[in-house]
Amino acid sequence: MNWRFARKAALGVLSLALVLTATLGAQVPDRMHIRPALGFEYFDRTITWDLETSTSHLKSMLFTFNVEVEFMKGFFVNVMGGYSLSNFNGLVFRQLPFSADLEVGNVGGLLLGGGLKKNFVVSSEFEMDLDAQFVTYLGSTNSWPINGLSEDGTLSGKAHWYRIQAGPVFWYKGFEYFSPYLRVSFDKLWGTYHVDEVIGSLTGLEDKAIAGKGLFSIAVGTLFEPSPAIGVKGEAYVLPRTGGLDFGVQAKLVFTF
Numbered sequence: 618m619n620w621r622f623a624r625k626a627a628l629g630v631l632s633l634a635l636v637l638t639a640t641l642g643a644q645v646p647d648r649m650h651i652r653p654a655l656g657f658e659y660f661d662r663t664i665t666w667d668l669e670t671s672t673s674h675l676k677s678m679l680f681t682f683n684v685e686v687e688f689m690k691g692f693f694v695n696v697m698g699g700y701s702l703s704n705f706n707g708l709v710f711r712q713l714p715f716s717a718d719l720e721v722g723n724v725g726g727l728l729l730g731g732g733l734k735k736n737f738v739v740s741s742e743f744e745m746d747l748d749a750q751f752v753t754y755l756g757s758t759n760s761w762p763i764n765g766l767s768e769d770g771t772l773s774g775k776a777h778w779y780r781i782q783a784g785p786v787f788w789y790k791g792f793e794y795f796s797p798y799l800r801v802s803f804d805k806l807w808g809t810y811h812v813d814e815v816i817g818s819l820t821g822l823e824d825k826a827i828a829g830k831g832l833f834s835i836a837v838g839t840l841f842e843p844s845p846a847i848g849v850k851g852e853a854y855v856l857p858r859t860g861g862l863d864f865g866v867q868a869k870l871v872f873t874f
Contacts, residue, residue, distance in 0.1 A: 649687065651874045654850075656681040656699075660865030662806060663830040663858055666708065672830065673707025675778070675806075677754070679728060679867075691736040699728040701754050705776060708827075710812050714819040715763070717772055717812065724776060726756035742791040748800075749783040754808070763816060770816030778808030778827070782834070797839045804834040804856060831856035831863055846873055 658679040665672050681699035688694060702723035710717045730752035737745045756776035763770035784802035806829030813822045838852030848871040856863040 651687075652685040652871055653874075654681075654683050654685070654869045654871040656683065656867060656869040658865060658867035660863070662856065662863045662865075663861075664806070664827045665830055666825050666827045669828070671709070673705070675827070675829075676704040678702045678723075679752075681728060683730075685734075691738075693734040693736070695732050695734070697728065697730040697732075697752065701726050701728050703754060703756065703776065703778070705810055705827075708810055708825055710814075710823045710825060712823040713812070713814040713821040714816055715766070715770075715814065717814065719774070719810075719812075721759070721761055721774070724756050724759055724774075726754050726776070729753050729755070742789060744788040744790055746786040746788070747784075748786050748802075750781070752780045754778045763814070766816060768817035770814065770819075772812060772814050774810060774812045776808065776810040778806060780804070780806045780829075794843055795839050795841055797837070800834075800836040800838070800852070800854070802834050802836070803832065805829065805832055829856070829863075831858035833857065834865075840871075847871065848873070 656679070658681070659677070660679075661674055661676045663672055664675045679699060679701045681697055683695050683697035683699075685693050685695035702725055704723050706720050706722065708719040710719070730750065732748065732750035734749075735747045737747075739745055754777060758773060758775045760771050760773040763772055782802045782804050784800065786798055786800045788796055788798045790796055808827050810825045810827060811822070812825075814820065834854045834856045836852050836854030838850065840848050840850045842848040850869040850871060851867070853866045854864065856865075
């Protein structure tokens with residue numbers, strides 16, 4: 618796993634927290650707000666590999682639990698954990714004794730992450746957030762049989778991907794229960810798929826570096842709050858890229874204490 622990138626991303630999020638705290642003069646709120654949430658997300662992103670000469674799709678379902686805490690006035694930090702089913706079908710590994718075209722379906726893995734948010738009240742009807750999120754997927758190791766050769770063999774694989782999203786969120790607060798919003802984010806995804814192949818006395822391994830083709834996303838969504846203690850959030854987003862659009866959707870059930 619590429620821990621160097623993960624450490625850099627985590628340090629970047631922490632640095633943003635320090636900058637916002639120092640420059641925006643955040644104050645301790647009168648009452649600490651804790652917001653646990655259950656979430657689901659699905660995305661279909663075009664990824665490049667083999668030095669950006671080949672493309673395929675990464676399709677992922679994310680099941681998450683996160684807790685957001687307002688520890689300074691208008692300033693929030695959150696931590697997240699969960700599980701993901703990620704589909705890397707279409708990757709081709711050519712540096713093995715026998716080339717492998719990955720068609721294994723969904724592969725499960727843990728999700729870990731966190732983020733920071735600073736809220737600005739512009740007026741009684743408009744607000745803006747500066748939001749930064751980091752997520753890492755730690756895929757489990759799986760093995761698949763290789764049949765049809767003079768000797769049977771095994772292909773083993775393990776994947777990791779990382780995602781950073783950061784940018785402004787513009788809210789309209791003029792309705793009683795609904796709060797629609799527009800989000801514009803820097804949206805970077807990258808990772809590695811490692812495979813080992815064993816066929817009799819022949820062995821080989823290959824690491825395939827992948828990267829999301831788009832770097833920015835645009836989202837529209839809304840938060841429905843029938844009471845101060847519970848809310849339902851829904852969002853749809855697109856990622857423009859050369860030759861088309863990728864997309865994603867997400868939903869959250871949010872509680873406030």
